[in-house]
Amino acid sequence: MINNDVLVGRTVRRATLADLESIMELERAGFDPAEQWAAAAWTAELTGDDRRVVVAETGDQVASDQMADDHELGDQVTDARIVGVITVQVLVPESDLLRVVVAADQRRRGIAGELIDAAVGLAAADGARWMMLEVRYDNDAAIACYGRAGFEQLTTRDDYYGPGSHALIMKRYELAAEAARGAGQAS
Numbered sequence: 066m067i068n069n070d071v072l073v074g075r076t077v078r079r080a081t082l083a084d085l086e087s088i089m090e091l092e093r094a095g096f097d098p099a100e101q102w103a104a105a106a107w108t109a110e111l112t113g114d115d116r117r118v119v120v121a122e123t124g125d126q127v128a129s130d131q132m133a134d135d136h137e138l139g140d141q142v143t144d145a146r147i148v149g150v151i152t153v154q155v156l157v158p159e160s161d162l163l164r165v166v167v168a169a170d171q172r173r174r175g176i177a178g179e180l181i182d183a184a185v186g187l188a189a190a191d192g193a194r195w196m197m198l199e200v201r202y203d204n205d206a207a208i209a210c211y212g213r214a215g216f217e218q219l220t221t222r223d224d225y226y227g228p229g230s231h232a233l234i235m236k237r238y239e240l241a242a243e244a245a246r247g248a249g250q251a252s
């Protein structure tokens with residue numbers, strides 16, 4: 066018996082303006098209204114010379130149980146969906162991770178880590194030597210994810226997200242090593 070909603074692949078790629086509506090769906094679902102970025106802000110991210118925006122896209126393949134029983138190709142429907150986005154600003158020698166959001170039904174599958182790795186690789190290729198970020202001090206899942214991605218806590222910013230809502234400032238060093246590793250894999 067085959068599961069009728071089988072994930073067959075995920076792609077991480079540079080975002081385009083054509084992705085704006087999907088990005089806005091993630092934004093609306095991922096953040097409280099007061100914290101959401103407007104479409105104009107995301108358009109600026111997608112078109113800014115110093116910005117690198119990357120999306121994660123899944124391909125869901127739906128197949129009939131009969132197809133599995135017959136071992137034939139049968140009717141298939143493939144539907145790609147953007148399930149995560151990250152944006153970074155690159156101002157050599159530094160870069161800043163500005164935003165990352167993953168669809169709620171796709172969390173804890175490594176998507177944020179893949180997006181972070183892709184963004185770090187792009188920033189490093191552009192010449193950035195380190196990457197900084199701010200994260201809400203009580204967002205344990207994000208803090209753990211950033212830690213796994215090599216970010217270290219530097220300090221805090223009191224009231225960064227509003228009264229009583231502080232930010233941790235985190236930094237990842239040595240992005241050049243990441244660019245060199247990526248170049249070695251490409252050859």
